[in-house]
Amino acid sequence: MRKFLAILVCKLSRFAGKLLGKGSSMPGKLALKVCPNILGKISLPKYIIAVTGSNGKTSTVEMIAHVMEDAGLNIAYNKEGSNQIEGVTTFILNNCTMGGKFKKDYILIESDERYAKYTFKHFSPTHYVIVNLYRDQLTRNGHPLWVYDAIKESIPESTKLILNADDPLISTFGEGRKNVVWYGMDNLSTDTNESTGVYDDGKYCPVCGGKLSYDYRHFNHIGSFSCEKCGFKKHNTNYTVTAADLEEGVVEIDGSTEIGLAFTGIYNVYNILAAYAACCTVGIDKNQISTSLNNFVLKNGRIVRFKLGDRTGVLLASKHENSISYEQSLTYAATRKTPGDVVVIVDRISRKYYTGDTSWLWDINFDILNSDSVNKIYLMGLYCSDLELRFSYTNIPKEKIKVFSDIHAGIEELRNGGKEEIYVVTCFSDKEKFLSETTMLQ
Numbered sequence: 544m545r546k547f548l549a550i551l552v553c554k555l556s557r558f559a560g561k562l563l564g565k566g567s568s569m570p571g572k573l574a575l576k577v578c579p580n581i582l583g584k585i586s587l588p589k590y591i592i593a594v595t596g597s598n599g600k601t602s603t604v605e606m607i608a609h610v611m612e613d614a615g616l617n618i619a620y621n622k623e624g625s626n627q628i629e630g631v632t633t634f635i636l637n638n639c640t641m642g643g644k645f646k647k648d649y650i651l652i653e654s655d656e657r658y659a660k661y662t663f664k665h666f667s668p669t670h671y672v673i674v675n676l677y678r679d680q681l682t683r684n685g686h687p688l689w690v691y692d693a694i695k696e697s698i699p700e701s702t703k704l705i706l707n708a709d710d711p712l713i714s715t716f717g718e719g720r721k722n723v724v725w726y727g728m729d730n731l732s733t734d735t736n737e738s739t740g741v742y743d744d745g746k747y748c749p750v751c752g753g754k755l756s757y758d759y760r761h762f763n764h765i766g767s768f769s770c771e772k773c774g775f776k777k778h779n780t781n782y783t784v785t786a787a788d789l790e791e792g793v794v795e796i797d798g799s800t801e802i803g804l805a806f807t808g809i810y811n812v813y814n815i816l817a818a819y820a821a822c823c824t825v826g827i828d829k830n831q832i833s834t835s836l837n838n839f840v841l842k843n844g845r846i847v848r849f850k851l852g853d854r855t856g857v858l859l860a861s862k863h864e865n866s867i868s869y870e871q872s873l874t875y876a877a878t879r880k881t882p883g884d885v886v887v888i889v890d891r892i893s894r895k896y897y898t899g900d901t902s903w904l905w906d907i908n909f910d911i912l913n914s915d916s917v918n919k920i921y922l923m924g925l926y927c928s929d930l931e932l933r934f935s936y937t938n939i940p941k942e943k944i945k946v947f948s949d950i951h952a953g954i955e956e957l958r959n960g961g962k963e964e965i966y967v968v969t970c971f972s973d974k975e976k977f978l979s980e981t982t983m984l985q
């Protein structure tokens with residue numbers, strides 16, 4: 544009876560919420576009040592694929608969903624992105640019959656890395672993709688090692704893990720387990736030997752605390768690592784990017800499958816590889832997967848092309864409070880063949896909660912922008928002075944930097960001030976403030 548009531552409450556409040564334009568976590572919250580273990584009472588399908596980690600969950604889920612739909616599989620996924628237990632409950636109950644049976648054959652869930660342990664207390668994913676662990680939203684999430692403990696608690700014994708072998712911390716989840724699928728990248732021409740970041744989270748072995756050494760790093764602490772003390776090292780991979788031409792936008796997986804990239808950032812390659820590994824693992828044909836992923840354009844608004852006056856540009860939605868996300872966008876802007884202007888906007892740090900903490904700016908290596916490919920750098924928004932102070936500690940010539948607390952005024956100057964491409968690096972909380980004054984091209 545409680546089950547029936549919880550489903551009813553969820554469906555009704557979801558319907559009402561939609562009419563009122565409300566978010567998707569409230570119906571699940573109400574359902575959990577009526578029946579706290581409702582998720583354990585639902586009859587779920589044979590395949591439950593979950594994705595968690597710091598960066599790229601939404602993109603990876605979108606790609607897996609796209610491939611599975613293309614393959615004609617009957618799937619449902621939480622595309623609204625409410626990934627904590629309330630949102631996941633709303634999503635699951637809304638896809639159920641009143642009797643509590645999930646209507647599709649496959650569930651695909653993006654799960655918040657800290658809350659996964661609450662969601663997966665009630666049911667176990669059959670496949671669990673863990674993409675990476677980075678410093679992310681420290682004021683809300685805590686340190687990666689703290690998030691690590693939260694994810695570890697969320698992993699059921701019976702679940703098949705699909706793990707990024709290039710991330711040392713993520714790799715420890717596979718220690719001592721048999722049911723693990725590993726993915727990673729071989730040595731690429733863009734790799735480095737040393738960490739290029741301001742800090743190095745790959746210095747010490749997460750197993751024994753010994754010194755980690757790297758044959759190569761793709762970026763930050765992601766690469767081919769090994770511990771001199773205990774022998775913990777990058778695991779052999781089942782699915783591997785064997786070559787990548789990021790200029791041309793082509794990656795090669797397992798020496799044969801080629802996939803064209805709609806966006807040529809290395810993090811996009813990881814998302815593609817994670818999706819590829821997950822889809823192969825559930826039995827989809829690799830040619831089918833590569834056809835579906837070929838030049839797949841993400842719909843989640845992470846990369847938006849726009850026109851501003853006579854100029855064109857790309858907005859690279861990056862995550863405030865996440866240095867790796869920022870550095871990947873900065874690297875993209877700084878390595879283009881033709882020079883452009885770069886805009887960094889920090890106006891509201893999070894759209895989900897209030898914080899005025901800007902210490903994360905010191906974790907970002909802004910010296911990446913000290914490149915001939917970068918003309919002017921526009922620092923905009925409420926926290927432009929924090930940005931300006933941070934940039935004063937870089938080697939970037941001062942005359943390249945322009946500061947605007949008023950975003951509108953900055954945009955007007957850009958509109959009239961040049962012809963080059965514009966690269967905007969900012970967060971979801973601030974991106975509309977820029978895009979609303981432009982014409983979007985896609």
Ligand SMILES: [Zn+2]
Pocket residue numbers: 748749750751752753770771772773774775
């Ligand atoms: Zn070790």
